Amino acid sequence: MRQTWRWFGPQDGVGIADMLQAGVEGVVSALHHVPTGAAWTREEIARRQEEIAALPDGSGSGLAWEVVESLPVSEDIKKQSGDWRAHLDNYRESLRNLAAAGIEVLCYNFMPVLDWTRTDLAWRVRHGGTAMRFDLIDFAAFDIHILRRPGARESFDGAIADAADRRFSDMPEARRAQLAGNVVFGLPGAAERFSLDDVRAHLAQYADMSPDTLMQHHVDFLSEVVPEAERLGIRMCCHPDDPPFPLLGLPRVMSTEADYRALLDAVPSPSAGITLCSGSLGAREDNDLPGMMRRLGDRVHFLHLRNVTRETEGTPCSFHEAEHLGGGTDMVALIAAVLEEEEKRRAAGRADVSIPFRPDHGQDILDDLKRQAQPGYPAIGRLKGLAELRGIATALSHPVARAS
Numbered sequence: 001m002r003q004t005w006r007w008f009g010p011q012d013g014v015g016i017a018d019m020l021q022a023g024v025e026g027v028v029s030a031l032h033h034v035p036t037g038a039a040w041t042r043e044e045i046a047r048r049q050e051e052i053a054a055l056p057d058g059s060g061s062g063l064a065w066e067v068v069e070s071l072p073v074s075e076d077i078k079k080q081s082g083d084w085r086a087h088l089d090n091y092r093e094s095l096r097n098l099a100a101a102g103i104e105v106l107c108y109n110f111m112p113v114l115d116w117t118r119t120d121l122a123w124r125v126r127h128g129g130t131a132m133r134f135d136l137i138d139f140a141a142f143d144i145h146i147l148r149r150p151g152a153r154e155s156f157d158g159a160i161a162d163a164a165d166r167r168f169s170d171m172p173e174a175r176r177a178q179l180a181g182n183v184v185f186g187l188p189g190a191a192e193r194f195s196l197d198d199v200r201a202h203l204a205q206y207a208d209m210s211p212d213t214l215m216q217h218h219v220d221f222l223s224e225v226v227p228e229a230e231r232l233g234i235r236m237c238c239h240p241d242d243p244p245f246p247l248l249g250l251p252r253v254m255s256t257e258a259d260y261r262a263l264l265d266a267v268p269s270p271s272a273g274i275t276l277c278s279g280s281l282g283a284r285e286d287n288d289l290p291g292m293m294r295r296l297g298d299r300v301h302f303l304h305l306r307n308v309t310r311e312t313e314g315t316p317c318s319f320h321e322a323e324h325l326g327g328g329t330d331m332v333a334l335i336a337a338v339l340e341e342e343e344k345r346r347a348a349g350r351a352d353v354s355i356p357f358r359p360d361h362g363q364d365i366l367d368d369l370k371r372q373a374q375p376g377y378p379a380i381g382r383l384k385g386l387a388e389l390r391g392i393a394t395a396l397s398h399p400v401a402r403a404s
Contacts, residue, residue: 001303001338001393002356003386004028004067006377010051013373014382016061022383023390026066027052028107028358037074037083039090042097049101067302067356068098069107069275070115070239073221078112079205080217088221092228099232105356106229107275107302109239110218112209112250113202114184114194116242116280121182121375122364123320129365132376133320134243134283136312138179140164141171143248146180147196149203155249185375203248211251215262218253222267230271235352237273237301238263242280244287245316255284257292264299273299279306279360282329283319290333297341303357305389307331321361321376324385325392335392359385 005024007016009032019027029048031040048065055061071094076082098106109115119142123133141164143152153161171179184194194202222236229236244255253259260274274296281287293300307327311318325331338355345353362381364373371379 001335001342002026002066002354003390004356004358005382005386006069006358006360007052008032008374008377009048012377013371014377014379015056016052016063017055018379020055020061020063022379022386024063024386026356027063028067028069028356029065030068030070036072037076037087037090040071040094040097042100045097045101045103065101065103067105067107067358068103069302071095071098071106071108073108073110075112075202075205077221078110078214078217079209080220081205088224091225095225095228095232095234099234104234105301106234106236107239108236109241110214110221110254111241111252112206112214113199113248117183117247118185118375119179119182120320121185125320125363127365129363129369129381131321131363132361134318136160136316136318137163137167139183139247141168142179142183144168146176147199147248149200149248151249155246199248203250206250209251211253214251215253215259218263219266222263222272226267226269226272230269235271235273235301237275239275239304240277240280242277243283243316243319244280245284247316255281256287257296260292260296264296270299273301275302275304276300277304277306277360278329278331278334279304279308279321279327282308282327283310283317284315285310285313285317285328286315289329290337293334293337293341297337298344300338300341300355301352303338303355304360305331305334305357306360306362306385321363323363324359324388331389332392332396335389336396339393339396357389359383359389 003024004026005019006028031044052065074087076084077087118132119135119138120133122130125131140156140160143149145168241252241255246252278289307322307329308319309322309327359382361376362378362385364378366380368378368380
């Protein structure tokens with residue numbers, strides 16, 4: 001398992017020196033400033049590589065950009081409308097330029113409109129730190145009363161909708177504004193920021209799209225770009241929906257093991273694979289993460305290891321970002337399944353034996369509370385998670401553990 005760390009670029013509050021001290025082996029990054037749909041040029045890619053390779057004093061960091069997260073898929077491609085064919089051309093051009101720079105792993109997602117959704121970006125947990133949280137009642141209050149989406153009330157259980165009415169009625173104006181901002185925050189570091197009117201306009205464009213249609217568009221996208229990725233030696237890997245259930249009336253097609261199996265069967269190339277995110281998938285009680293790793297592991301190219309605590313039963317549910325060894329996912333069993341997959345790859349002579357992982361998200365603790373890094377991406381909270389994950393992998397790899 002190769003230890004990596006996400007970095008949002010020079011504006012990130014957690015810098016190259018921080019990740020070097022954390023002991024990571026490689027860096028996960030992207031060109032967030034490049035508009036979605038545009039090609040990533042060799043010059044911009046080289047600039048990001050140079051930024052990663054240097055410490056603040058100008059000396060070498062010894063780190064390299066190893067995983068792209070993310071090369072965004074435009075809304076036009078997802079809808080197959082507008083400039084989608086030009087965007088496909090640009091995507092293939094970006095693949096060629098990344099391959100020329102020696103980068104082989106590319107994470108992307110196929111979520112319409114918003115890349116992830118939380119109602120709280122700094123929810124206070126018992127020990128005094130903060131975590132990101134999705135509160136289903138707060139989200140329903142946003143959908144019904146702030147966004148005022150047509151049909152919103154009918155998309156929630158009656159008891160949830162009634163609780164959302166009461167919650168919104170008692171909600172101060174400042175919290176209403178904060179809630180709206182949190183929900184539409186989207187991908188941290190991204191170039192776009194949506195207003196409520198932007199969200200409404202995007203939702204209207206998906207009003208008649210079924211999950212089957214979106215899945216077919218996903219297959220069509222991969223059919224267009226995967227041959228080039230395979231030729232270049234790039235392993236693409238799709239991140240799951242976050243959270244893994246329908247929101248805002250939008251179709252969701254990457255939420256379960258069955259979703260991934262359908263995609264992998266439709267696009268059998270080894271260059272079409274999975275970003276197994278234990279936090280996103282773990283928000284559904286019917287997702288068996290260790291089992292998914294064992295059954296789909298030969299197509300897993302990247303790992304996001306984090307945990308969530310489901311606060312309510314069923315799907316959808318309320319949940320918050322837990323400590324890496326807390327929450328509902330058995331992280332020891334999951335990492336054991338990852339190490340088993342790596343052994344299979346080693347025996348088969350595959351070049352991609354060591355699967356890159358990163359400690360995804362993390363609670364803000366200690367000095368994180370002053371640093372104001374990207375929500376979900378603190379320095380110390382992620383370092384704590386990395387140390388715990390590293391400890392599990394080291395213990396399971398020990399000869400005594402293997403013998404048992």
